[in-house]
């Protein structure tokens with residue numbers, strides 16, 4: 001193997017070259033670990049497809065489904081989950097809870113409501129369903145570590161025979177992919193057999209109506225906005241006073257609508273700043289340098305090399321975001337001249353860039369934009385951990401742990417119906 005094999009780049013100027021729409025840099029072997037098995041055979045999805053033609057064929061029919069215009073139709077299933085979560089929080093009024101778990105239940109139920117028109121029941125159960133969290137954490141760990149040695153994958157979880165033997169020998173071992181895909185498969189079969197004639201409007205029905213073969217089940221969604229804001233008292237105060245002012249002025253419904261939350265500029269800045277500082281996808285987004293090689297920052301990088309950059313690096317670039325780029329300061333998104341703001345937007349890498357950028361971005365933003373003000377309107381939220389900081393673990397996703405809050409209901413925190 002020639003050296004160097006993997007080049008990691010911090011310069012924002014490489015982003016359009018490596019990740020831009022017309023880029024010839026394809027995804028690396030890292031992504032092959034994410035290819036699911038369907039009916040015993042590997043089946044690429046939008047996230048894993050390397051060939052640009054296949055990727056276009058998978059992505060193009062879904063673009064409209066994931067558009068913000070279409071997503072607004074999904075406020076109702078999100079609201080149903082929000083009502084359940086709010087009731088649960090009121091039931092533990094004044095107590096201390098680890099919010100990461102609660103919001104993970106919420107996020108999983110929201111995505112399944114939107115996708116299959118039915119909640120998987122994480123919130124009701126207040127726990128894992130079909131060991132999906134456990135499976136996805138095991139898979140994230142495997143993906144993060146073995147993704148650095150992708151040639152080993154066909155001999156490990158990429159080997160169906162080995163998997164069958166392991167499941168027989170150790171039936172209680174975490175199942176890194178199986179349960180999630182089994183659930184997706186079951187829902188597709190349910191739709192195909194029973195519900196084609198119904199007027200379902202969920203994602204699955206829209207995608208099946210287009211005969212889209214993609215069955216990806218990306219479901220990760222994080223809500224860093226709360227944690228960051230609560231740990232920064234000045235920002236917390238401004239945000240809460242904006243939300244309560246809007247409520248007093250009668251500008252917020254009982255379950256806050258996306259359009260209403262969008263009219264709160266400080267909230268938008270808080271969300272952006274939290275996603276900038278704590279990008280949920282924090283691994284390098286690996287691409288292969290095309291055969292002819294490329295010039296980067298005055299160096300020649302030969303064809304076949306892996307090249308990458310990642311959100312934690314791009315999003316904290318001091319030349320773009322300022323000398324205080326490591327700090328949580330939502331105002332940076334509000335008090336900027338338009339040229340600087342454009343540069344910040346272009347460099348913001350949380351959802352990737354170009355034709356392979358996150359197609360689920362609007363779902364994530366819809367969910368966060370509605371939930372954060374809903375919680376802060378109804379509760380005063382304070383840090384209640386014996387530790388000074390929360391901890392993080394990064395395997396592709398940057399998972400927060402020990403995010404312990406006290407939720408105390410506000411007097412009159414609920415809007416009139």
Ligand code: HEM
Pocket residue numbers: 046047048059111216218219220221222279280281285286349350351352353355356357358359360361363364
């Ligand atoms: C805050 C939440 C999320 C973050 C930070 C995030 C981040 C990302 C990033 C960085 C990529 C680019 C990966 C790469 O270039 O290798 C990506 C791709 C993707 N994301 Fe997300 N994501 C989020 C939520 C979602 C949701 C909710 C869905 C689906 C419902 C989703 C579906 C996808 C898909 C299908 C791709 C592959 C797109 C393609 O290659 O064309 N994501 N995401």
